[in-house]
Amino acid sequence: MLTRALYLAAGWFTISLVVMMLGGTRPYDEPPEVVEATLRALAALDYPAYEVLVVDNNTPEEKTWRPIEKLCRELGPRFRFMHLANWPGFKSGALNFALTQTSPSAELVGVVDADYQVSPLFLREMVPAFTDPQVAFRPRRITGITNRDPIRRRCITRTNISSRCPWRSATSATRSSSLGRWA
Amino acid sequence: MAHALPQNINDLLEPDRTLILRYEGEDDQSYSVSGTDGARLTVPKNRNVPKPFLDQPPQPLTPAFRLLAAPFVGLAPAGLGALVLAPLAALWALAMLITRSLTRDDRIRVMVVWGIAAGLLGLAIPMSALFLARLSP
Numbered sequence: 361m362l363t364r365a366l367y368l369a370a371g372w373f374t375i376s377l378v379v380m381m382l383g384g385t386r387p388y389d390e391p392p393e394v395v396e397a398t399l400r401a402l403a404a405l406d407y408p409a410y411e412v413l414v415v416d417n418n419t420p421e422e423k424t425w426r427p428i429e430k431l432c433r434e435l436g437p438r439f440r441f442m443h444l445a446n447w448p449g450f451k452s453g454a455l456n457f458a459l460t461q462t463s464p465s466a467e468l469v470g471v472v473d474a475d476y477q478v479s480p481l482f483l484r485e486m487v488p489a490f491t492d493p494q495v496a497f498r499p500r501r502i503t504g505i506t507n508r509d510p511i512r513r514r515c516i517t518r519t520n521i522s523s524r525c526p527w528r529s530a531t532s533a534t535r536s537s538s539l540g541r542w543a
Numbered sequence: 544m545a546h547a548l549p550q551n552i553n554d555l556l557e558p559d560r561t562l563i564l565r566y567e568g569e570d571d572q573s574y575s576v577s578g579t580d581g582a583r584l585t586v587p588k589n590r591n592v593p594k595p596f597l598d599q600p601p602q603p604l605t606p607a608f609r610l611l612a613a614p615f616v617g618l619a620p621a622g623l624g625a626l627v628l629a630p631l632a633a634l635w636a637l638a639m640l641i642t643r644s645l646t647r648d649d650r651i652r653v654m655v656v657w658g659i660a661a662g663l664l665g666l667a668i669p670m671s672a673l674f675l676a677r678l679s680p
Contacts, residue, residue: 429561442562457574460586461562536590 373487374409375533376466377402378458380451381416381428381474389419390474392427398474399428403435407483411463416443417454462536470533486533499532603643604652607635611656614663622670625663633660 379402381395395414402412414432416425425443432441442461444454455471462469468490472478489495564576567583574586610632617624636656639645645653 433560437560440560440562442564445563445565447566456588457586460574460588460590462590 372408373467373490374463374465375407375411375468375470375483375487376462376536377410377412377470377472378455378462379412379414379472379474380454380458381414381425382419382451392424395428395474396431398472398477399431399435399439401477401479402472403439404480405478405483406480407487410438410483411466412439413458413461414439414441415454415458416441417451418445418447419443466536468533469536490533490535496535497532498534602649603639603645604636604649604656607632607639607656608652610635611659611663614660614667618663618667618670621674622667623674625667626671629660629663629667633657636660 379395379398381390399412399414412432412435414428416428419425429441429443432439440461442458444457447454447457449456459469468487470483470486486498489498563579564584565578567575567577569575569588571588573588576584576586578584610628614625614628614632617626617628633656636653640650640653643649
């Protein structure tokens, strides 16, 4: 209780980070090595109170998502893995389910796409803004993309530039109390 | 090999860190999913957070302890604040002792409130006297 009070006093809210992945070999899929780099970057975050939910959404081949599940176990108790099969609603459908599985103590919910590496100070820089009760959502400026494949990179970049909906921001955090459902 | 043992223990201790689910259906309130063993599960959509502990009933002496905090602050302006507020805290504790049937623990707390209030008053009286003496011509 005291630790939690100190975290809140310092502006360190508990945050649940949801990583969406769609493994496979299609141009818009994320190869396991890209997801692995993303998860290792999240494991290296310099922040005291966070969990990572890795959500594999409808990846057809088990051999594609099993290594990621194994990696989540290796990375420790902060990491949880979910494989959702036959799930409707594309990314937002899976995100809506992931929201039900976030830690009850998480005041913030963050979304990180599986092909974005965050810096170790990502949360330390982002979360304190939520000490202002008027702040409910904060997107993060993108400075680099993991995926080196020019075709895949173009797909990812276009998706984010054309996005009008903040939920689609590749790296963002949202106050969980103000969060409804992803459209 | 050295890495394998803790990993296996980790797997045993926290089997639920991996969820493998298949969508079966949903309504406004919940998802219907099936696990790897084919068992059907219902997962509520509402992320209402259950309270880990029930609300504590209000304690009779909580206001007295809050009042005791005020005399501490009241010591700063030459003890004059404590001179007024410490007896208030003691009186509140007395009122609780008279009007309520307190538990043994609460009766001990009454004694604690009186003791701290007396101590604060003991500090406040000389401080106030010195302050007033300093003010008088």
